[in-house]
Amino acid sequence: MALIADSLIGHQEQLQKLKDLLQKDLLSHAYLFVGSQGIGKKLFARAFCQISMCQNRGCGKCGDCLKIESNQHESLLYIEPDGAQIKISQAQDIHQFLNLKSTTPRRFVIIENAHQMNVQAANSLLKVMEEPPQNTHFILISPTEQSVLKTLRSRSQLIRFAPLSKEQIQSKMNLPDWILNASHGRFDMIQILMTPEMDNLRKKAFQIIQNSQSLSLKQTFSDLKETVRDRETALYVILCWMQFLRDLSFYKSNIPTIIHADHLDLLESLKSLPDEKIFSLFEIAKQVEKDIQGNVDRVLAFENWTLEYTT
Numbered sequence: 001m002a003l004i005a006d007s008l009i010g011h012q013e014q015l016q017k018l019k020d021l022l023q024k025d026l027l028s029h030a031y032l033f034v035g036s037q038g039i040g041k042k043l044f045a046r047a048f049c050q051i052s053m054c055q056n057r058g059c060g061k062c063g064d065c066l067k068i069e070s071n072q073h074e075s076l077l078y079i080e081p082d083g084a085q086i087k088i089s090q091a092q093d094i095h096q097f098l099n100l101k102s103t104t105p106r107r108f109v110i111i112e113n114a115h116q117m118n119v120q121a122a123n124s125l126l127k128v129m130e131e132p133p134q135n136t137h138f139i140l141i142s143p144t145e146q147s148v149l150k151t152l153r154s155r156s157q158l159i160r161f162a163p164l165s166k167e168q169i170q171s172k173m174n175l176p177d178w179i180l181n182a183s184h185g186r187f188d189m190i191q192i193l194m195t196p197e198m199d200n201l202r203k204k205a206f207q208i209i210q211n212s213q214s215l216s217l218k219q220t221f222s223d224l225k226e227t228v229r230d231r232e233t234a235l236y237v238i239l240c241w242m243q244f245l246r247d248l249s250f251y252k253s254n255i256p257t258i259i260h261a262d263h264l265d266l267l268e269s270l271k272s273l274p275d276e277k278i279f280s281l282f283e284i285a286k287q288v289e290k291d292i293q294g295n296v297d298r299v300l301a302f303e304n305w306t307l308e309y310t311t
């Protein structure tokens with residue numbers, strides 16, 4: 001599908017607003033797209049660039065549309081952090097791009113995770129962002145407005161993006177309820193949760209919870225060691241457990257918004273756990289998550305949680 005806008009989920013109000021400005025030739029020289037990670041801001045930016053640069057306002061068939069869809073358009077520059085930052089050398093790449101003679105009526109610079117731009121890079125771009133070459137537009141993308149340097153914010157028009165609703169996602173994709181609930185409106189998370197590997201890991205995480213009621217502590221540790229073989233799987237297991245504890249608390253209180261509703265039998269079997277115990281386990285789980293993110297040995301990080309859960 002060459003027309004990127006067709007693959008967008010939600011954000012139609014924002015798209016129509018920009019299309020109206022485009023039609024009236026009133027596009028700003030710079031926009032700041034803000035909203036939660038993984039809800040499609042980068043895809044939206046590419047879709048709008050395609051519409052703007054197509055002579056037919058988004059036909060999906062012409063040379064411009066096809067080149068943008070394949071990330072090969074000479075009038076679109078995409079910048080993302082090099083490691084932890086957007087560096088001065090990348091700002092220089094932008095200057096070089098803008099110094100080239102444009103062969104199209106418009107050109108765009110998309111800067112993803114603009115909040116990671118270091119001060120030197122930002123200072124290098126201030127003047128050109130304020131007074132860019134004619135028909136050149138910047139799109140900065142960030143989770144929040146406040147995380148972007150004030151000097152960049154002040155030169156950009158703000159466009160806010162909301163998390164995707166379950167209804168919006170369901171209109172495009174047929175997904176199990178637990179994925180819709182666990183993704184919290186993040187399309188990137190949906191793509192991760194849909195993989196067979198993550199589905200199997202989720203099942204294993206809940207199996208450990210279930211087995212911990214009847215197996216020895218030694219066997220529980222053995223199961224954990226076998227499961228959490230790397231940092232990413234360890235973090236996902238603890239996320240599943242935190243979501244489960246949240247579900248257990250809601251289930252006991254008859255609150256219907258359960259994430260993992262396909263495990264009601266496990267929730268039922270553990271509803272006798274006191275509320276104080278659930279809260280304690282959740283707090284320990286949060287600490288385990290911090291420890292793993294801080295590169296503490298993942299198996300040792302789970303030890304306190306397992307000891308608390310099985311006693």
